[in-house]
Amino acid sequence: MDESLNLVLFSGTDDKLQAAAVLTAGAAALGRPVNVFLQYWALDAFRAGAVDRDHGLAPEAGAEGERAVRAMTAAGQVSWAETFRQAKEIGEVDIEACSLSMDLLKLEAADLDPLVDGVEGVTAFYLNAGQGQIVFI
Amino acid sequence: MDESLNLVLFSGTDDKLQAAAVLTAGAAALGRPVNVFLQYWALDAFRAGAVDRDHGLAPEAGAEGERAVRAMTAAGQVSWAETFRQAKEIGEVDIEACSLSMDLLKLEAADLDPLVDGVEGVTAFYLNAGQGQIVFI
Amino acid sequence: MDESLNLVLFSGTDDKLQAAAVLTAGAAALGRPVNVFLQYWALDAFRAGAVDRDHGLAPEAGAEGERAVRAMTAAGQVSWAETFRQAKEIGEVDIEACSLSMDLLKLEAADLDPLVDGVEGVTAFYLNAGQGQIVFI
Numbered sequence: 001m002d003e004s005l006n007l008v009l010f011s012g013t014d015d016k017l018q019a020a021a022v023l024t025a026g027a028a029a030l031g032r033p034v035n036v037f038l039q040y041w042a043l044d045a046f047r048a049g050a051v052d053r054d055h056g057l058a059p060e061a062g063a064e065g066e067r068a069v070r071a072m073t074a075a076g077q078v079s080w081a082e083t084f085r086q087a088k089e090i091g092e093v094d095i096e097a098c099s100l101s102m103d104l105l106k107l108e109a110a111d112l113d114p115l116v117d118g119v120e121g122v123t124a125f126y127l128n129a130g131q132g133q134i135v136f137i
Numbered sequence: 138m139d140e141s142l143n144l145v146l147f148s149g150t151d152d153k154l155q156a157a158a159v160l161t162a163g164a165a166a167l168g169r170p171v172n173v174f175l176q177y178w179a180l181d182a183f184r185a186g187a188v189d190r191d192h193g194l195a196p197e198a199g200a201e202g203e204r205a206v207r208a209m210t211a212a213g214q215v216s217w218a219e220t221f222r223q224a225k226e227i228g229e230v231d232i233e234a235c236s237l238s239m240d241l242l243k244l245e246a247a248d249l250d251p252l253v254d255g256v257e258g259v260t261a262f263y264l265n266a267g268q269g270q271i272v273f274i
Numbered sequence: 275m276d277e278s279l280n281l282v283l284f285s286g287t288d289d290k291l292q293a294a295a296v297l298t299a300g301a302a303a304l305g306r307p308v309n310v311f312l313q314y315w316a317l318d319a320f321r322a323g324a325v326d327r328d329h330g331l332a333p334e335a336g337a338e339g340e341r342a343v344r345a346m347t348a349a350g351q352v353s354w355a356e357t358f359r360q361a362k363e364i365g366e367v368d369i370e371a372c373s374l375s376m377d378l379l380k381l382e383a384a385d386l387d388p389l390v391d392g393v394e395g396v397t398a399f400y401l402n403a404g405q406g407q408i409v410f411i
Contacts (some may be wrong), residue, residue, distance in 0.1 A: 005271075008409075010293055013334050019147055019176055019273075022237060026259035040289055041334050059196050059333050060150050060178050072241050100296060104346050122300035134279075135145075135273050136293075136409045142408075152314055156284055156410075159374060163396035196333050197287050197315050209378050272282075272410050 004033040004132030006125070011137060012041030014080060015057045015069065020137045021083035028091025035132075036084075036095040037125045038116065042137075043101045051081035051113045084115055094128070096120045141170040141269030143262070148274060149178030151217060152194045152206065157274045158220035165228025172269075173221075173232040174262045175253065179274075180238045188218035188250045221252055231265075233257045278307040278406030280399070285411060286315030288354060289331045289343065294411045295357035302365025309406075310358075310369040311399045312390065316411075317375045325355035325387045358389055368402070370394045 005027040142164040234256045279301045
């Protein structure tokens with residue numbers, strides 16, 4: 001049984017990215033390899049210079065949810081980008097951009113944040129995932 | 138092979154919670170243990186006194202989708218909270234609140250609906266999941 | 275180990291359906307059986323005559339994201355419906371409508387696009403999935 005965790009990140013709102021970062025860090029802390037595959041709006045959030053911007057929240061957060069998230073940030077909560085950085089330090093975390101989404105957003109590898117390790121197609125993602133679990137966020 | 142199903146619930150709209158409840162009940166009916174991990178807006182929907190409120194639908198539902206869902210409710214469709222209750226009666230269903238999301242929403246265990254069995258961190262979630270499948274909703 | 279990939283499609287926006295279609299085609303190209311289970315707004319998008327309509331994007335796409343997607347379409351990108359059709363030609367892809375969602379949307383089998391192979395309940399979905407991975411989109 002392959003213990004890798006393979007996250008397809010589609011959404012680029014700060015709440016979903018934070019949820020993804022926490023799942024990544026938790027798996028890395030347990031010694032599980034994590035492969036992250038960035039598509040669409042999640043890839044957009046990983047542009048160079050963009051990771052620390054405000055990417056909004058899921059619409060359902062509402063005004064109350066936004067206040068709660070802002071209060072956590074003001075209280076010093078680590079951002080999702082920083083959580084991914086820490087996960088890469090403690091474990092084996094590989095973050096790849098989906099080549100089709102790179103075309104969609106007209107991005108080159110140089111346009112991406114250093115957190116991103118490379119660009120690959122969906123076939124490479126499946127081959128790296130092996131029998132490991134796939135989770136879409 | 139561990140047959141458990143492990144659902145990370147992030148979204149708190151009634152349509153996604155109903156989809157999650159049906160997946161839970163179906164797995165429970167087949168004898169599979171189900172672990173549910175409540176984050177963010179899904180956790181918010183499980184506050185005491187809140188489970189039977191209107192939590193809205195995904196934005197894409199549109200006016201036509203809302204009418205369809207309301208018509209089902211008027212016709213006596215069982216709510217997602219009741220579906221979770223029934224799933225707990227027929228099978229082994231454990232519902233845990235994510236401790237980080239508890240902090241975010243400033244909740245204590247006493248603030249949660251009795252459907253919630255406890256509070257745990259992401260590491261405990263992974264350890265309970267074992268080799269079972271993880272699904273993010 | 276069962277290598278099947280089992281996608282529960284809930285969302286019916288064109289970006290998520292395109293992501294699902296690409297994951298389906300990639301798995302099919304690798305020889306993995308793919309079972310697709312259509313719920314809620316994804317099922318709505320598979321109505322006969324509706325697959326090639328504009329189903330909008332996730333709200334987070336924003337105006338810039340919409341322009342990027344429209345530019346890809348204008349440049350001849352294959353639609354998600356066509357990608358599913360091609361996936362069915364190259365591999366073993368079975369697309370089933372969720373019976374509960376059929377009731378919700380008051381649909382009969384004849385109302386669905388020919389891409390859909392049948393209607394089934396969640397128990398049948400689990401039994402077909404076997405030990406294969408389940409991904410919710």
